[in-house]
Amino acid sequence: MFFVAVLLMGAASLFGLAADAITDDKSKVVQEIKFSPVYCFNTGLEKLIVRPDFIGCVIGEDHPLGESEITEGTERPTDINPQVLARFQSAQAAAKAEGIEMSIDSGYRTIQRQEYLFNRAIKEHNSVEEAIKWVLPGEISRHPWGLALDINLHHEKTGASWLEANGATFGLCRVYENEWWHFEPLVAPGGICPPLKPDASQVK
Ligand SMILES: [Zn+2]
Incomplete structure (x- = not known):
């Protein structure tokens, strides 16, 4: 029947x-009109705006968050990646609306600065094997690529905890089990963050 x-x-x-x-x-x-969402940080409203792909982010009004994982480019930057910054600003605004403060305590670093931190960690830990779990060498770390953010490291931890819980919406993910403060743009905004790696010695 x-x-x-x-x-x-x-x-x-x-x-x-x-x-x-x-x-x-x-x-x-x-x-039925089908479209993909495009994530933008609107500078006037100071918050995340999702626009249909046939409009996209508006030049002069929005900073795009990008539509995929953000990886190393071909040229070494001199500052934080602009899409990573837009992701952070969007997250920061959303956290602030909930009364939670969030700050980038360390983002872009020169390769020289990263090498200095790596050598200092070797002295502190008395071994390269242990140091590399906490600080990567200049050529390997994503901080000199402007792709890594240390959030609230020298401040109250709540902001980083908020970002760990909500960062995927903005394309930011906590990466390591031993570093609650370290975030990278591992997914597209609205994506799903991968499982944590034990520490930074687990190179991709
Ligand atoms: Zn870091």
């Missing part, structure tokens, strides 16, 4: 289409 009903419905819809094609005038075709 069920199949008969389905067949009849199928026939009716076929007939309906055919009738539309012939008469053409009185029947309204409601077409």
